[in-house]
Amino acid sequence: MSGPSASSSSLEAKPLRPAASAAKAREPLNVLIVGVGGQGVIMVSKALAWLAQSKGYEVKQSEVHGMAKRGGTVFSHVRFGPQVWSPTIPKGEADILVALEWAEGLRWLPYLKPGSGIFICDTKRIVPPFACLNRQPGARLRYSRETPAEVKAHVAEGYAIDATQMAAELGNERAANVVLIGALSTALDFPAEDWEKALSSFVPKKTIQVNLDAFRLGRSWIADARRGATAAEQAPLAPMPERSDAPYSVRLEITPQWCKSCDICVKLCPERCLRLNAERVAELAQPEKCTGCRLCELLCPDFAIRVHLDRPVVDATAAQGARL
Amino acid sequence: MSSTFVDSAADFDVRDYLRMDMMPHFLCPGCGHGIALRALLWAMHELGIAKDQLAVVSGIGCAGRLSAYIDANTFHVTHGRPLAYATGLALARPDLHVVVITGDGDCLAIGGNHLIHACRRNLKLTCLMLNNEIYGMTGGQVSPTTSETMLTSTTPLGNSEPSFDACALAAAAGAGFVGREVTRHVPRLKELIKAGLAHPGFAFVEVLSDCTEIFGRKNDLGSSPEMMLRQKSDIRPSAYRDSVDTPFRANELPTGILAQTNRPEYGAAYRRAAAAQRASAAAQAGSANAKEDS
Structure with a gap:
C-alpha cells in the first residue's frame, strides 16, 4: 500500500480500505502441527481437518512427511x-502451533503469530541424527538447550506438556498426540463431544478408550494450567539420553610387517583419518579425528590393526545424572 | 533406565587365537578370507570356547589354508573331503566343537557329494563355506558359484553356466541351520557364526568373500575397498541398488539366517542306537550266563 497518504501516521491507524476489516473476519484460522516421523502428526491434522470440514468450513491441509520413516521432521x-x-x-501467521517434539516446536516458532499465537508443545525429546554428527568420543549432543520457561517468555500463550509421560501413565505412550489434541481442543470452539467422535473414527478400534482418556487428560491439563493449578512453565523436560563428557583416548596399534x-582401512574409515605412508603401510594420519569405531580393526584382512580404547565400556547410567 | 554400552570387540584380540609364528598369512592383499577368519575366532571368543575344545578341519584351496593359522586342533585334509574327515571326528569326539572351513569349489564341486550327505545326516558340526566365486589358488578357474558372464581363466568368453545357490542347496538337502553373510559386516557375520556354533545340528554358513587379486582384477571390479563397497549394495533395498553402486554377484542373495530346523541330530541318534545295542548284547550275555548257571 504505497501512496502519499500512507506516510501520514494519523492515517495508518485507520483501516486502509473499508473492506479490510470485513476481510479480516473471513481470514482462516491457521493451525500448524509439527513433530517427528511416527509420532502421529498427520493423524492429528486429519482429525482436525475432518472436524472443521464437518462444521461447514472450507479446509485446506498440506503436509510434508517424506522423511518420516527416518525419524525426520x-x-x-x-x-x-x-x-x-x-x-x-x-511465516508469522499460525494461530496455534502444536508440536509433538520439543526441538521441532522450537524450530517452527517463527511461524507462530507474534502477540497472539498459542504454543502447545510436548517436552518429549527425540535426538535427531545430525545432533550426533560429531562422533568424537565424549562429544556433546547438539540438541536445543532452551528451557520451557525461556520459551514461554517469548510467546503470547505457551504450554509445555509432558504428554508422552501422561500417555504412558494411561497405558499407551503412542496416545501422546491425542493428549495434545485435547490441549488443542481448548483453543478452538468445537464441542468436546464432536472431537471425541472425530477421534474415535481416526484411531484403531482397540485403542479408542485409551485415546479418549488421553484427550480428556489433555483438556483438563490445560484447564488446570489456565487456572494456575499446574505451573505450565515448570513442566520438567523429558529426560534425554546423553553421552558422557569424560574424554577417552584412542590408540591404534599397527603391525607394519x-x-x-x-587400502581397505584407508578407504572405509568413516573419518578418513588413515593413510598409506611412503612404504605403502597403513598409518594413522590424523589421530585427533579417530573415534575408535574399530571398523579398520574389524575389516583388516591381515589382522594388522588393533584399536585400544582407554575406557572401552561407556556406562550410560552415569551419564544420566548430567541432564540438561 | 539403565543401559550399558559394552564394546564387545575390546577384550577380543585376534592374535590370542593365531599361530603367531605362521603370521603374516599367505592370502593376497584385500582377500576377504582373513575377515571371515576373524569373525570365526571372535564368535569362538564370545562363546567362551577354549582353543582345546575347537577342532578346525579344512580342505584344499585359499580357504583351506586358514586352518594353519588358527591356534587350535587343526586338520588340513584332502581336496573336497573336510566334511568327511569332520564327520568321523565329530562322531568320535562329540565334546569338541568341529568347524569345517572350505571354499566354494572345495565344498560344492570336489566335495559336493559330501556336502549334501552331511546336510542330510544333520551331524553337529559347523561348515563355514567361504565363497569367492573362483578357484583362486590354482589360477582362477571357473567355480560352481561364479556368477554368469564373469570372466575367469577357463571362461574367457564369460561364464555361461548358471551358478549354485549354496544356501538353497544346503537347506534342500536338510541342513539344520543355513545362513549367509558378507565379509563387510563383521559383527553380523560373527553373530551368524555364533548362532551356527550354538545350533545342535549341522550348520552351514556361507560367507560371501572377495577375491580381489584374481577374480576382481580379471573382471575389472576395482580395488579391494571398492569391491568391499560393492558388497554393501548387495544388502541394500533393490530400489537403491542401481543408483548407488552395482553388486557384481549375479544372483539376488539374501543374507542372515535363512533356514533353521530342529531335525534330530545324527550323532546323538547314533550314540543312542549304539547304547541300545550294547545294552541288548549285555542282556543277552547275561541271560546266556544265567542259562549256563542253571
Whole structure:
C-alpha cells in the first residue's frame, strides 16, 4: 500500500480500505502441527481437518512427511475458515502451533503469530541424527538447550506438556498426540463431544478408550494450567539420553610387517583419518579425528590393526545424572 | 533406565587365537578370507570356547589354508573331503566343537557329494563355506558359484553356466541351520557364526568373500575397498541398488539366517542306537550266563 497518504501516521491507524476489516473476519484460522516421523502428526491434522470440514468450513491441509520413516521432521498445515486460498501458512501467521517434539516446536516458532499465537508443545525429546554428527568420543549432543520457561517468555500463550509421560501413565505412550489434541481442543470452539467422535473414527478400534482418556487428560491439563493449578512453565523436560563428557583416548596399534597395503582401512574409515605412508603401510594420519569405531580393526584382512580404547565400556547410567 | 554400552570387540584380540609364528598369512592383499577368519575366532571368543575344545578341519584351496593359522586342533585334509574327515571326528569326539572351513569349489564341486550327505545326516558340526566365486589358488578357474558372464581363466568368453545357490542347496538337502553373510559386516557375520556354533545340528554358513587379486582384477571390479563397497549394495533395498553402486554377484542373495530346523541330530541318534545295542548284547550275555548257571 504505497501512496502519499500512507506516510501520514494519523492515517495508518485507520483501516486502509473499508473492506479490510470485513476481510479480516473471513481470514482462516491457521493451525500448524509439527513433530517427528511416527509420532502421529498427520493423524492429528486429519482429525482436525475432518472436524472443521464437518462444521461447514472450507479446509485446506498440506503436509510434508517424506522423511518420516527416518525419524525426520513432519509438518502439517491446517487452515480452515469461510474461505481458504493458499494451502500453506505464511511465516508469522499460525494461530496455534502444536508440536509433538520439543526441538521441532522450537524450530517452527517463527511461524507462530507474534502477540497472539498459542504454543502447545510436548517436552518429549527425540535426538535427531545430525545432533550426533560429531562422533568424537565424549562429544556433546547438539540438541536445543532452551528451557520451557525461556520459551514461554517469548510467546503470547505457551504450554509445555509432558504428554508422552501422561500417555504412558494411561497405558499407551503412542496416545501422546491425542493428549495434545485435547490441549488443542481448548483453543478452538468445537464441542468436546464432536472431537471425541472425530477421534474415535481416526484411531484403531482397540485403542479408542485409551485415546479418549488421553484427550480428556489433555483438556483438563490445560484447564488446570489456565487456572494456575499446574505451573505450565515448570513442566520438567523429558529426560534425554546423553553421552558422557569424560574424554577417552584412542590408540591404534599397527603391525607394519603384516600390512599388505590393500587400502581397505584407508578407504572405509568413516573419518578418513588413515593413510598409506611412503612404504605403502597403513598409518594413522590424523589421530585427533579417530573415534575408535574399530571398523579398520574389524575389516583388516591381515589382522594388522588393533584399536585400544582407554575406557572401552561407556556406562550410560552415569551419564544420566548430567541432564540438561 | 539403565543401559550399558559394552564394546564387545575390546577384550577380543585376534592374535590370542593365531599361530603367531605362521603370521603374516599367505592370502593376497584385500582377500576377504582373513575377515571371515576373524569373525570365526571372535564368535569362538564370545562363546567362551577354549582353543582345546575347537577342532578346525579344512580342505584344499585359499580357504583351506586358514586352518594353519588358527591356534587350535587343526586338520588340513584332502581336496573336497573336510566334511568327511569332520564327520568321523565329530562322531568320535562329540565334546569338541568341529568347524569345517572350505571354499566354494572345495565344498560344492570336489566335495559336493559330501556336502549334501552331511546336510542330510544333520551331524553337529559347523561348515563355514567361504565363497569367492573362483578357484583362486590354482589360477582362477571357473567355480560352481561364479556368477554368469564373469570372466575367469577357463571362461574367457564369460561364464555361461548358471551358478549354485549354496544356501538353497544346503537347506534342500536338510541342513539344520543355513545362513549367509558378507565379509563387510563383521559383527553380523560373527553373530551368524555364533548362532551356527550354538545350533545342535549341522550348520552351514556361507560367507560371501572377495577375491580381489584374481577374480576382481580379471573382471575389472576395482580395488579391494571398492569391491568391499560393492558388497554393501548387495544388502541394500533393490530400489537403491542401481543408483548407488552395482553388486557384481549375479544372483539376488539374501543374507542372515535363512533356514533353521530342529531335525534330530545324527550323532546323538547314533550314540543312542549304539547304547541300545550294547545294552541288548549285555542282556543277552547275561541271560546266556544265567542259562549256563542253571
